[in-house]
Amino acid sequence: MFKEQHFVKSVYSLNQLPQHRLPEIVLCGRSNVGKSSFINSLFNRKDLAKTSSTPGKTRSINYYLIDNLFYIVDLPGYGYAKISIEERKKWGTVINEFFTKSGHIFLAFHLIDCRHNPTELDIQMNQLLKQKNIPYIFVLNKVDKIKQSERKKYFNQFKEFFPEAILDQNTIFYSAISKVGKKEITSLLYQSFYKKSN
Numbered sequence: 001m002f003k004e005q006h007f008v009k010s011v012y013s014l015n016q017l018p019q020h021r022l023p024e025i026v027l028c029g030r031s032n033v034g035k036s037s038f039i040n041s042l043f044n045r046k047d048l049a050k051t052s053s054t055p056g057k058t059r060s061i062n063y064y065l066i067d068n069l070f071y072i073v074d075l076p077g078y079g080y081a082k083i084s085i086e087e088r089k090k091w092g093t094v095i096n097e098f099f100t101k102s103g104h105i106f107l108a109f110h111l112i113d114c115r116h117n118p119t120e121l122d123i124q125m126n127q128l129l130k131q132k133n134i135p136y137i138f139v140l141n142k143v144d145k146i147k148q149s150e151r152k153k154y155f156n157q158f159k160e161f162f163p164e165a166i167l168d169q170n171t172i173f174y175s176a177i178s179k180v181g182k183k184e185i186t187s188l189l190y191q192s193f194y195k196k197s198n
């Protein structure tokens with residue numbers, strides 16, 4: 001169903017946001033959680049978004065245009081140990097300003113590795129989404145790394161941190177490798193942007 005996707009631009013400061021305003025699907029999560037892989041797997045593209053085994057590389061906000069209907073916005077990841085305090089502060093400022101100024105955010109996907117407890121920074125990220133009134137969906141990814149029979153256990157652990165989490169509503173297991181969750185996310189995007197009511 002997705003036909004055309006292309007990388008639009010990397011934004012380093014908020015006066016560089018694209019002129020052409022469209023609804024934005026924002027991806028947030030730790031660096032190395034799998035945001036680039038999420039994009040590539042969702043759109044069946046090998047390297048629409050660059051993946052990296054060296055974490056902490058993406059410092060820019062990357063815009064991808066999907067079928068001229070909406071943007072996927074890949075936010076810089078957080079939690080990478082080897083960056084300076086200065087850079088960390090700058091990250092916070094940029095993300096905060098982005099959420100305040102974009103005005104076009106439709107939904108955020110907050111990616112969290114399903115095997116690990118959310119970190120303090122994940123919790124802060126979620127607080128920021130709530131504070132800015134941004135609708136969000138938790139994407140518990142890398143689910144190919146756990147057995148299907150273990151999903152419930154991991155979900156229950158996750159729910160202790162975010163009691164509002166409801167499986168298959170605001171929380172979706174995902175794998176860029178086995179494609180678990182891809183159908184659900186595709187269908188959500190389809191309902192939101194492709195289905196024209198007349």
Ligand SMILES: Nc1nc2c(ncn2[C@@H]2O[C@H](COP(=O)(O)OP(=O)(O)O)[C@@H](O)[C@H]2O)c(=O)[nH]1
Nearest residue numbers: 031032033034035036037051052142175176177
């Ligand atoms: N097993 C598994 N590995 C993944 C998955 N998604 C990403 N990865 C791996 O996690 C690492 C970081 O992925 P990347 O997409 O670059 O993360 P980003 O920094 O959030 O953009 C890479 O080595 C990916 O191959 C997944 O669903 N399953």
Ligand SMILES: [Mg+2]
Nearest residue numbers: 035036050058
């Ligand atoms: Mg990336």
